Amino acid sequence: DAVATFPSPSGALLAVLRESTADGGEKKRFVEVWRGSSLQAVSEVTKLHGSFYAQDFFASSSFSKSEDSLLYTAEANPPEAEDDGKAYDKFRFRPHMGERLIGKKRPGVFLMQWGQANPLAPKNPTTRDNPSPKIRNTTVLRLTYPSLDPREPIVSFGQAVFDTEGTIYATGFEHTKDGRFLGLVGCFNRPTGIWEIRTVDGKADTKAQTQECTAKKLTTDDRSCRSPRVVRTSDGTSTLVWLSHKRGGPHHSCARLDARDLKTGEQRIVVHTVWEPDVRAPSPVSSKSAAKLDQPQPLPDETVFRGLYVDQLPQQPFIELEGKPFILTHSVCTHYNTIYLISLENGETWRAVFKDGGLLYSWSVLGTDGKNRFVCMRSRLDVPNELVLGTFEKKDAPPSLRIIDKPDLSVDIMHTLDRLHHTVISYGERRHVETIVVEKIDEDATETIKPCILIPHGGPHIAMSIAFSPVVAAFVFEGYTVAMTNYTGSLGYGEKHVMELIGQCGTLDVKDCFGAAHFLVQKGYAKHGKGCLFVYGGSHGGFIAGNLIGQFPNTFSAAVMRNPVIAAGDMIANTDIPDWCFSEFGLEDQFTMGNADKDAEHLADGTRTAAWEALQDASPISCIGDVEAPVLLLIGEQDQRVPPSQGKNYYHALKERGKTVDMLCFPSGGHPLGEVENARASFEAVRDWFNKYR
16 A cells, blocks of 8 residues: 655655555555654645655655655645635636546645654654654645746646755646646656745644745746756765756657756756767767767767666666766667766766676666665566666776566576567668567477567657567567567657657658568568568557558558557547647647637638648548458557547447457556556457467
8 A cells, every 4th residue: 555655865764655445445645754664753644635646757755854854746635615715616627637647636745744843843852763752743734835926827846856954846847828737648848847946934834734835947948847856965065957858849859967056056958969879989978979960870889878868867866986976867778778877067978888798688777875876677578677786886887786686487487588589670771760579489490480560669759678578578479579660750869860750650650660561571580471460559659550551451460559549630639648749740830729819820821720631641540441451459448648539430430441340448448558457458359369360
């Protein structure tokens, strides 16, 4: 029943956000602070607020420097009635926050204080190791911001972190002018900024359980910012760092690392966006020198800095080496995650190279000790996740590694995984288009070309990697070769190739994936014919799959699509990311966010109708009449990203045309269908569908 846990800066304390269900089904919520097995503080917050936010893109999880206060985020209670006392105020519309946050509408930052930090605590001497007074004297207050202009778009705060006891930095998530809250999952072009929040002395209302604060935005409106982290060095310097993107445009792209000196207020860019990796630069590479290249170049070697492609910074990303401050983070780098060490002084970037051949893995940094040690996770297509402790001695020397936890696998499973083999291939001059081919090494001497499943990723701006995937492994051991394609627009190849896809969805991405399938046949990984090639994609990957079987009807023997985009023009009104339909298809100027003047202008000159037609023409619905492959649809009824009506309408349209189609609908399923029962049923259905037509 622990929803989230996070440690204090010293590592001595652990906060636990707990939600339990009583015998009668009633939910109860508690915030606990532990020192080892000793409970230091606890507060029941069931009546104070709703459920906790545990998602890293919104949650707050920060202790104060003195470690007697903490911040967390939870759903604030709706008002029973506003100042005029009208009973219907609680029914007033407020948009929910989209995929993975269904039902969440009023996020609040809460401050828990105990011991001498608690304003209600008796002022008798206590010691940190004596928990009794702390347990008895705990206060939780919701932060309020009366200084914010109510006429401006609503700002919701999350990702709050302490600097000093009364100074907090947070990400402010703004509603649009027309009252929307644009979905956050996988979207980093949002109207978000970094804010400074200061508690007002003497304005803690313990009866109302609120703490009045001032709030000031620190970043400009043209940047989309997130993931604030306060870095404290041994010389007493405090620096605020965060990730930022250009607001608008592609939903994910190459990030910039920004910083603010908390003493002087000076802001600067630490790591710039990389337009195209400079293959000529030696290691270490300054991100400032990652210049645009005028001519095609050979693929960069392993030392070249590709840019920052990371959703969030680790909660504690700070490393200090040789008296100098660094940020440690992972980033997508073509077909895997790698680890970068970034100088906070000048932005120089070193790629971590490991003594045991660690480049062969995909890595994720979980956190550091603020000194020279870090904890990370690594895996490979044939190696399930391992928890690893790393120690740096020098910035340009390989860190030592120690595996501290890994799955306890049977001998049979280890032998089976040892037979997995992957190859990364690219074709022609489009060397940024890569396909990860996963196959099983047969123990007998006879080798035959196995049926191949092509899997284009969703997004479209994410990337397939060599990280362990139980689904991929299972398909391979069912007798398939699996080919995962990173097409133009995938992350980790430079901002140039992200931007290249804008306005070409439905053409360039489809062309890349069809070219990859053709190249697989040329190289002997697959072959044409009945039961030889299959395609499986979700979300935008389903959009590509639908276009592939419509534009190239004789290539694939069967297709599976999970929550696919079928008609982009029709999903605008029912998705949590309506701007995606415009920005990814090169029509961003048509998404006006409720600008009445522009709406009238677009309706008058017909551009809105033309935009809808362009979206439909780029979508699988435009080529549905040519589909020959049997289609299985997997639909999550709770999907807020791609409306379930997209897949259902496709099902009925295929049925009407006499095509072979089946559909599974999951009542509790969201966009990824990641729930245990749904994931298992989905895999078994896909396996059986492909086996039926191989």
